[in-house]
Amino acid sequence: xxxxVIGAGGWGTALAILLAEKGHDVGLWxxxxxxxxxxxxxxxxxxxxxGVQIPERILxxxxxxxxxxxxxxxxxxxxxxxxxxxxxxxxxxxxxxxIVVNVAKGIENVTLKRMSEVLLExxxxxxxxxxxxxxxxxxxxxxxxxxxxxxxxxSNDQSTAERIQDAFMTPSFRVxxxxxxIGVELGGxxxxxxxxxxxxxxxxxxxxxxKGALLTRGAAETSRLGRAMGACAETFAGLSGMGDLITxxxxxxxxxxxxxxxxxxxxxxxxxxx
Numbered sequence: 235x236x237x238x239v240i241g242a243g244g245w246g247t248a249l250a251i252l253l254a255e256k257g258h259d260v261g262l263w264x265x266x267x268x269x270x271x272x273x274x275x276x277x278x279x280x281x282x283x284x285g286v287q288i289p290e291r292i293l294x295x296x297x298x299x300x301x302x303x304x305x306x307x308x309x310x311x312x313x314x315x316x317x318x319x320x321x322x323x324x325x326x327x328x329x330x331x332x333i334v335v336n337v338a339k340g341i342e343n344v345t346l347k348r349m350s351e352v353l354l355e356x357x358x359x360x361x362x363x364x365x366x367x368x369x370x371x372x373x374x375x376x377x378x379x380x381x382x383x384x385x386x387x388x389s390n391d392q393s394t395a396e397r398i399q400d401a402f403m404t405p406s407f408r409v410x411x412x413x414x415x416i417g418v419e420l421g422g423x424x425x426x427x428x429x430x431x432x433x434x435x436x437x438x439x440x441x442x443x444x445k446g447a448l449l450t451r452g453a454a455e456t457s458r459l460g461r462a463m464g465a466c467a468e469t470f471a472g473l474s475g476m477g478d479l480i481t482x483x484x485x486x487x488x489x490x491x492x493x494x495x496x497x498x499x500x501x502x503x504x505x506x507x508x
Contacts, residue, residue: 235401238301239263239309240320242273242294244282244374245337246311249402251378253309254289256404261293261301270296286378302327307335307401309368310353314340317349321356330359335387335398336367339422339478348419363391366398367415369422370473371481373488377407384408386473388418410473417469420460425479428452429490432483436491437498449483 235258239250242264254260264270273279277288288294295301302308302324312320317338328334334357336349345352350365370385377383387402387409389395395411403409412418428448435444456479457470469475482488496506 235259235306236304237261237307237309237401238305239311240298240301240324241265241311241313241338242269242279243311243313244279244378245372246309247279247283247288248286248374248378249309249311249337250292251286251288252402252404252407254292256401258401260291261295261305262288263298263301264294264296267296270294283374283378298324299327304329305332307333307398309335309337310349311337314338314349315343318342318352318356321353325357325359328357328360332360332364333394333397334360334365336365336419337369339369339419339426341423348416348423350415350419363389363394365389365415366394367419367422368398368402368409369418369478371477373481373485375487380406382406382408384410384473384477386410386412386418388412388415388474390415412469412472412474414466414469416463417460417465418474420463420465421456421470421472421474422478424456424459425452425475425482426490428456428479429482429488430494430497433488433491433494433496434498435494437495437500445483449479453479 237253237258238261239246240263242262250260250262273294338349342352366387366389368387372383372385387395387398399409399411453476457467460470461467493506
């Protein structure tokens with residue numbers, strides 16, 4: 235399959251490597267021109283995935299026109315707050331037959347919209363049944379090193395979800411399908427709030443009892459909010475809900491947990507974010 239990956243952060247790079255190693259023809263778009271040159275020269279994303287080699291067969295480019303046109307599938311790995319502007323730029327290059335897969339976890343700050351909603355708004359010719367989200371407990375640092383990982387892809391169209399499942403599935407990366415795209419996207423976004431609180435617990439020196447209570451009640455609250463927004467309650471007990479919640483709240487790779495931990499130790503948010 236001919237696949238374009240938009241966004242060369244840790245997650246976009248890890249997925250591009252996974253897809254290329256499975257035999258797909260992959261193009262990877264990086265926004266920063268100096269990073270494009272460095273990644274082409276070293277075949278490494280030293281900022282996010284140091285020590286992980288990027289296969290030579292992956293095309294790395296700073297031009298969307300090299301990565302989007304004529305692709306059977308386009309993977310959006312752009313940070314949530316930049317997704318709209320990038321989608322708007324890519325829209326005119328997208329094939330009408332392309333499947334678009336969002337892999338970012340979050341909600342747009344100004345509109346409070348989910349990523350699939352943002353993509354559909356900006357890509358006017360894109361049919362809703364050709365949009366999906368891939369989410370779950372999946373740190374790029376581990377996926378890029380073939381540590382066993384399981385995720386879920388959600389779409390309103392089962393055949394679209396199954397095509398994505400087939401494209402991404404490897405012996406170390408198992409993909410399930412789900413029709414509840416609202417729940418899958420909300421699970422990936424809302425768990426970050428609980429992860430911040432989990433980090434604060436760590437920074438304050440609280441114990442396992444506290445974290446167990448926080449995760450359990452946080453999961454219940456997330457599920458209630460999700461149901462109010464049109465999601466299925468069962469989704470939040472799955473990979474994009476409880477699975478991602480656990481991973482993000484306990485992992486040393488989790489940026490949200492780390493920020494919370496530093497706040498719990500008494501540092502100011504602005505200082506930590508810098």
